[in-house]
Amino acid sequence: MKKMINNIFLSEPAFKPAAEKLLIKNGTVIDTSAEKQYKADIFIVNGRIEKISENIKAEKGCEIIDAKGLYITSGFFDMHVHLREPGYEQAENLVTGTNAAMTGGITSLAAMANTTPCVDNKFILKDIQSRSKELLVNVHQIPAVTLKREGKVLVEMTELFENGALAFSDDGNGIESSETMTGALTYAKMFGTPILVHPEDHSFSEWVMNESFTSTELGMSYLPNIAESINVTRDIEIARYVDGKVHFQHVSAKESVELIRKAKKEKLKVTCEVTPHHFSLTDEKVRTFSTDYKMNPPLRTQEDLDAIHKGLKDGTIDVIATDHAPHPSEKKNVEFDFAPFGVLGLETMFSAGITYLVRSEKLSLMEFLKKITANPRRILNLDADLLKKGKIAELTIFDIDQKWKVDRRKLKSLSINTCFHGETHYGKVRFTINNGKIFRA
């Protein structure tokens, strides 16, 4: 399965070069930036959009994709991914991770810095950038906030920003010191980049699941909601004090949603994301003792799920991001207490959204798509208005009615730790296009 290609890639990419001239016909375009939906064809030349309009005639030598019954949007953006390279390549690498991404319709992603070594300096950042250059998926490597993610000394943010850092994150660790957090938010203001915060107060004792009636019956060690919301409260106050930009990662507790809603009403520069598993599943799943339900933050209760649905609907929650966290099966196939935290997400982000949000009418298709296209790009100060002549064709083409069964053995990821194994999902990505390359499902 692992193959050396150009001595760079550990595995074989799943994409092909796109035809020089590519015409997408008969589809429905959903422009999440302008919030418009219309019927149109899209003509792509040399990887860039040449024209979007009705009934474009095919030129000679032009390849045609028939998108009848399908939707076309700007490519999906997952702003929370662990690609595991460098240092943990038995779980995932840049190629398998981005193969999984394009299978899920994701054309751009933000990779977290908890690699070995940690991405806390320009050299590692540039190394990952150069190694992901030739891929279909844009890999935006996010550097750490502090050296080794230890929460003490700030990384060289200015230099990292000049080398392409869109944001900073110590993801995996909550930043314990309020002073360090104040410093980071103040310093990052100079470039307008957000600090992506993993909100967790680590002073609570070791835990494996959410604190609830379920943890009581199962006798498992637990983490209360407030371990998250305490840090959310603090960082909202710091953001208010320094007028900084803070983005809360993988919000899971109903208290956090309420705090962020209030902060937004007060016009603070606060945004947040939720993962598909936190809008789909509750901690009742842990009763199976399957380590596919062990993640950080943990699955919460139905009340939290309801609060998340409400927060998604009213715009409190800006973004859906996966926290894709691969682990090899030998690490996960152990007792619950000993297994590492984390589940896969890239290949099921879209289908989980269609299945659990759109089809159950928690969100409209437009509302859902905005959270995986335009919103994350805006938070990271990227161009979100991609469906225009002259722009690089970064597109996802999908069917929202197609049913499929999630099967861990059929995933493109190098790991198999999905929490949706065996479920029937709706919504399938058919084509993923970016950087002059194309992936066909």
Added chain:
Amino acid sequence: MDRLEDKKLLKIKHLLGIKGMCREDLELILKTSESFKQILDTPNKKVAALKGITVVNMFFENSTRTKISFEMAEKRLSADVVNFAASSSSLKKGETLIDTAKNIEAMKIDMVVMRHSTPGAHKMLMENLDSVIINAGDGAHEHPTQAILDLMTIVEHIPNLKGKRVTMVGDIVHSRVAMSNIHALKLYGAKVQVCGPSTLIPKDIEKMGVDVTYDLNEAIQNSDAMNILRIQLERHVGSSFPSLREYHNYWGITNEKLARAKNDILILHPGPMNRGVEIDDDVADGDHQVILDQVLNGVASRMAVLYLLSANIGGEK
């Protein structure tokens, strides 16, 4: 004891926990336990019921009394007994639980008794082995044979538990004994109450249909039986409660506090006891305690569990 064929069988195939068991199964185990208890009173003390059957005791956590009790039960049934002890931390570093268990099973064994620090570890074992699995404690989740021996001991004194109040006292949040006891007592129609400092009562435990009180004096007055849980000395002093002194003053069982109890209140303790902390000497050795009955019933009821479950050896999962 007769061969099993013409006996009633349990609905369960393994004993992973009390939750999900039916009352008929518990009744059958208790009835069988009483028969074994009579055998333990004879000079020979031994039956051939598990002759030719190999039982492995896998203990990944320190346990003296549960291990001895199981071993005694197995030997009284004439089983071949193998003991395997290791620390849970060795599982994190070395060979995995599944590999360890599969290796042992490859040597042709029939039943596994396991103590493990992680809730649900037995389910993993069951899914990966063909042997009959008995849970001897998994973290703070379940300790089913303890609940069975406690139930047996209570029922010997209070034959009809319906409407009687049984209180679990102490560290409920870290207690597999409490969880299994609650499930078992509810099946027998008892009113179950938990009592302890608020930091040691787990979230939403009322949803299990139990009453909660922090006031030991109140609990002592309204209880027909009390099960006094062990305080793990090393574990709690700090954010859970201020000191052992304060714990003893407010939640330790003393004769003075027992003066307000019903005349025939039963005092149980799963052991090992911290005398002077959760229970005073004069209570531990007093008229209300049935602690040594519990120990003997432990052997008898584990014999019953092993014997009844041996019917599933070689059967499907």
